[in-house]
Amino acid sequence: MPKIPLFYGLLILLLSLSVSFPAAAADKENCLMCHKYRQLGRIDEKGRKISYFVSENIYNKTVHRNVPCRDCHTYITKLPHDPVTEEVNCSNECHIKPPFSQENFSHKKIVEAYNKSVHGIKSDDPPDVKQAKPYCKYCHQNPLFMKVDEKYIAGKTLLRCLNCHEREGVTKAYTHITHRLGHKTSRSPQEVVQLCSKNCHENVEMMKKFKVSKNTLEAVETYNESIHGKAVALGSEEAADCLSCHATHLIHDVQKKDDPESTINPKNLIRTCKQCHTKVNKHFIQIDVHSNVEKNLLLHMINIGLTFALYGTFIGLVGLMLFETYGRKKDGIKWMLKKGTTWRGLSRRIPKD
Amino acid sequence: MSTFSEKINTFVKEIVTDTDTGTGTGAADRAEVEGVGTVPRDIYKSVKSDPLGDLPRYSIHIVIQHLITIITFVILAATGLPLHFSHVFWAPSVISLFGGPDSARMIHRAAACLMVLGGVYHLLTIILGTLIKTRTGKFDIKKTQIPRLKDLHDLMHDIKYFMGREPYRPKMEKFMYKQKLHYLAILWGNFVLITAGSMLLFPETASKILPAPSLFQNLARLMHADEAIMAVIIVVFWHWFNVHLAPGRFPLQWTFITGKITREHQIEEHFMEYLNNLKEIPEEREYMKNLLREKGLSSKGGGQ
Numbered sequence: 001m002p003k004i005p006l007f008y009g010l011l012i013l014l015l016s017l018s019v020s021f022p023a024a025a026a027d028k029e030n031c032l033m034c035h036k037y038r039q040l041g042r043i044d045e046k047g048r049k050i051s052y053f054v055s056e057n058i059y060n061k062t063v064h065r066n067v068p069c070r071d072c073h074t075y076i077t078k079l080p081h082d083p084v085t086e087e088v089n090c091s092n093e094c095h096i097k098p099p100f101s102q103e104n105f106s107h108k109k110i111v112e113a114y115n116k117s118v119h120g121i122k123s124d125d126p127p128d129v130k131q132a133k134p135y136c137k138y139c140h141q142n143p144l145f146m147k148v149d150e151k152y153i154a155g156k157t158l159l160r161c162l163n164c165h166e167r168e169g170v171t172k173a174y175t176h177i178t179h180r181l182g183h184k185t186s187r188s189p190q191e192v193v194q195l196c197s198k199n200c201h202e203n204v205e206m207m208k209k210f211k212v213s214k215n216t217l218e219a220v221e222t223y224n225e226s227i228h229g230k231a232v233a234l235g236s237e238e239a240a241d242c243l244s245c246h247a248t249h250l251i252h253d254v255q256k257k258d259d260p261e262s263t264i265n266p267k268n269l270i271r272t273c274k275q276c277h278t279k280v281n282k283h284f285i286q287i288d289v290h291s292n293v294e295k296n297l298l299l300h301m302i303n304i305g306l307t308f309a310l311y312g313t314f315i316g317l318v319g320l321m322l323f324e325t326y327g328r329k330k331d332g333i334k335w336m337l338k339k340g341t342t343w344r345g346l347s348r349r350i351p352k353d
Numbered sequence: 354m355s356t357f358s359e360k361i362n363t364f365v366k367e368i369v370t371d372t373d374t375g376t377g378t379g380a381a382d383r384a385e386v387e388g389v390g391t392v393p394r395d396i397y398k399s400v401k402s403d404p405l406g407d408l409p410r411y412s413i414h415i416v417i418q419h420l421i422t423i424i425t426f427v428i429l430a431a432t433g434l435p436l437h438f439s440h441v442f443w444a445p446s447v448i449s450l451f452g453g454p455d456s457a458r459m460i461h462r463a464a465a466c467l468m469v470l471g472g473v474y475h476l477l478t479i480i481l482g483t484l485i486k487t488r489t490g491k492f493d494i495k496k497t498q499i500p501r502l503k504d505l506h507d508l509m510h511d512i513k514y515f516m517g518r519e520p521y522r523p524k525m526e527k528f529m530y531k532q533k534l535h536y537l538a539i540l541w542g543n544f545v546l547i548t549a550g551s552m553l554l555f556p557e558t559a560s561k562i563l564p565a566p567s568l569f570q571n572l573a574r575l576m577h578a579d580e581a582i583m584a585v586i587i588v589v590f591w592h593w594f595n596v597h598l599a600p601g602r603f604p605l606q607w608t609f610i611t612g613k614i615t616r617e618h619q620i621e622e623h624f625m626e627y628l629n630n631l632k633e634i635p636e637e638r639e640y641m642k643n644l645l646r647e648k649g650l651s652s653k654g655g656g657q
Contacts, residue, residue, distance in 0.1 A: 227553075227574075230439035236454040283560035287570045299571050306579040313583060317590045325600060327515025333600040344398060344601075349517055 031069045032056055034080075067094050090136045099173075111136075114252040118259075132209055134200065144195050185251055189232045189241035193223070196242045215290060222290035238276075245272055245289065367494045368501045381521050384624070386631050389641050393650065394521045397620035400644065406613025408630050408637065410527075414478045416612045421471035423609075428464040430585055432457040437578045465550060472543055495625070496527045500537070504530040524624040531595060535587070542584050549577035 034040060035054040043049055059065060070076055071094035075086045091111035093104040114120050114136075121130050158174050180186045187195075197220045201207060207217055215222075223229040223242070231239035246254045248263055255262035263272045269285040277284065293299040329335070332347040383391045411419075432451055435444035436458075451457035486492040495501070508530045510523040528536070552559040552573035559573070560566035597605050601618075608614050619627045630637050 224440070227436070230436050231454045231458075233439045234435065234445055234448045234454040238455045277557060279557040281557055281561055283566045284557045286566045287556060287560060288567050291567075291571050291574070293571055293575065296568065296571070299568065299575065302572065303575055306575060310579060310583055310586070314586050314590065317587065321590060321594045321599075323512075324515055324595075327517075328600040330515075330517065331601075335600045335603060337604065347398075 027056075028068060029070065066096060071095055107136075110250070110252050113250045117252060117254045118256050119252075119254060129209055132206060139195055142195060144191065144198060183237075184247075184249060185243055189237065189239065189244075190235065192241040192243050193229070193232055196220075218292065219290055222292050226289060226291060228289070240276060244275065364494050368499065370502070381524070384524075384628055386628060386638075386641075389631055389638055390645055391650070392628075392631070392641065392645070394524070394624065396641075396644070397617045399648065400616045400620065402615040402617040404615065405607045406611045407616040408614055408619050408627070408634070409612065410608055410614040410619075411612040412478075413612065414474070416610065418471050418475045418478070419609050421467060421474075425464045425468035425471065426584075426588070429461060429468065430581070432461040432464070433581055434585070437581070462554065465547075469547060472547075496629075498528050498533050498536045500530075500533050504533055522621055522624075525622055525626075527623055527626040529622055535592065538587060542580055542587075545576050545580040546584070549573040549580070553577060 032054060035052055036056065038051075038053050040053050041049060041051040064072075072088040072090075072092060073084070074089075074092060075084070091106060091108040093106040093108070096105045097103070098105050119134055121133050121135075125133070158171065161170050161174060183189070185192060199206075201216075202220045204217055224233065228240045232241055243251060243254075246263060253261070255265075257264050259265060260267065262268065266285070270280055270282065273280045273285055293303050325335075330348050332344055332349075334344070382394045384394070386392055431447060435448040436454060438444050448454055448457050451460050483492060483497075503526075507523040507525055510519060511530075513519040514522055549572075552563075552570065556566075556570060559569065563569045596602060596609075606615075606618070614623070616627075619630070631641060632638075
């Protein structure tokens with residue numbers, strides 16, 4: 001055995017420690033053998049660069065870190081595989097068994113609810129509508145929506161679990177479950193509003209493609225003007241965001257108002273509002289949530305009147321202020337301090353005989 | 354002892370009549386006061402004044418009510434306006450002073466309750482005070498905030514004065530036309546803000562009581578915001594200016610803490626009230642007598 005100097009020995013030890021180990025559990029079939037190379041990719045017919053690089057560091061931190069590649073990319077049956085033409089299907093079953101369950105894990109229920117919802121692609125949709133509708137990745141890989149803040153309900157409760165359970169696994173499982181308990185979604189109201197508005201519901205031209213009602217077209221604007229929208233914009237955690245009213249706890253089942261299943265169908269409004277307004281009654285649900293004063297002529301006139309009164313008062317008061325200041329200065333009152341108060345000088349008035 | 358209807362008649366007469374009754378003569382440039390002599394209208398230009406105030410104006414109750422109003426008004430405006438102007442740059446930093454919108458709305462409600470209590474306290478003071486004064490026969494409608502025809506004339510007179518067309522300020526009572534207008538504005542503003550605010554706080558009950566829940570809720574939203582902005586504008590551009598910033602009042606009137614008004618101010622803007630004080634306060638009578646003698650004015654008048 002050749003003698004290695006101590007220095008090199010330490011160097012080798014340090015280097016081997018600094019190398020990160022591949023995701024051995026998920027990548028049993030060693031897909032990363034090829035996909036770990038940064039330069040792996042091609043230039044397609046339109047000249048776009050497409051990268052096939054998979055960063056194991058990033059992948060190991062995602063929610064899918066324990067899912068083997070071929071559970072989603074099911075069309076791959078041989079190695080080296082054929083060019084990929086299919087999208088992944090999020091309703092696939094994967095080879096992961098959730099705790100206390102015999103069935104393989106799947107997003108099937110969510111996808112079913114989503115497809116039924118107003119956002120799902122319907123068979124009779126025109127092609128440009130099909131194109132414009134959002135799909136799983138549109139929201140879930142949206143940079144606005146990427147990182148979940150893993151807050152859990154009570155750190156002290158977790159400490160009690162750790163008395164018996166191992167730290168690593170149980171902490172992850174606990175935070176995974178409890179960060180969903182605070183709200184209807186694991187996202188903050190601000191994120192939900194931003195995601196629904198930006199590039200989609202805010203974009204009136206695009207929304208016109210879907211032949212939606214006038215109320216829907218101006219929904220973002222009217223929401224931002226409402227008390228819910230204003231409170232959420234300032235960082236409220238309690239005020240209603242889009243999903244609070246427009247979806248049940250399935251979250252993906254947003255429906256049109258006239259659908260009997262819809263949370264905003266007049267028949268279901270009491271149940272929907274009751275989530276926050278506990279004393280809700282049948283008169284309360286008539287109150288506008290996305291209110292627009294210009295829709296009602298009387299309110300519109302009152303609004304104009306109030307605005308005029310406001311500006312009128314402002315201009316009138318400033319005018320009177322200036323007028324009286326002028327009069328008082330003429331009286332010889334100085335706008336300066338002397339012994340802690342303003343003082344009188346010589347009046348510039350012309351004395352009347 | 355006059356009957357109730359006679360009393361009402363005299364009140365109405367006092368509201369619609371517009372004469373300088375009670376001054377001895379109706380002359381604009383002076384007033385005869387028994388035991389003092391002739392007090393020239395513009396004597397305020399030569400009196401001595403303590404900036405903290407010389408003569409009584411507000412009771413301790415009014416001072417406390419005003420302090421309650423200042424504190425709650427600032428809190429209400431600071432927690433309410435950022436919500437209305439939520440997309441303006443200063444809104445997030447102002448609301449964060451109160452721990453975000455979720456705690457700010459609780460603070461807003463607490464402050465509103467306190468302000469309403471202050472209002473109730475004020476009404477009680479006014480009503481009980483009036484009752485006591487009526488019993489002892491000291492009630493004088495001219496000393497109240499009730500608008501009279503004279504106030505309109507005073508306003509015209511004052512405009513003429515500041516334009517240089519009248520030689521003297523009008524002879525005004527304890528509350529001048531500006532203050533009466535301001536008081537009425539506060540009454541109306543409080544009524545609107547409390548009503549609309551309660552409708553926003555209890556939308557379930559409001560929608561049950563009132564017809565057309567949608568219309569009235571939208572109306573409440575409009576009115577509450579508009580009246581609040583109006584209140585802030587009036588306080589900043591009217592109240593602060595007239596009371597603290599106008600030349601002659603700058604930098605501050607201490608009346609809101611001491612309850613006392615300076616002699617100069619009272620003679621200038623509340624001449625009739627000063628004449629009442631001359632009658633009621635012997636020290637003030639003595640001061641004025643000496644001042645007139647010093648100025649060589651005492652011989653002019655009659656009453657010694």
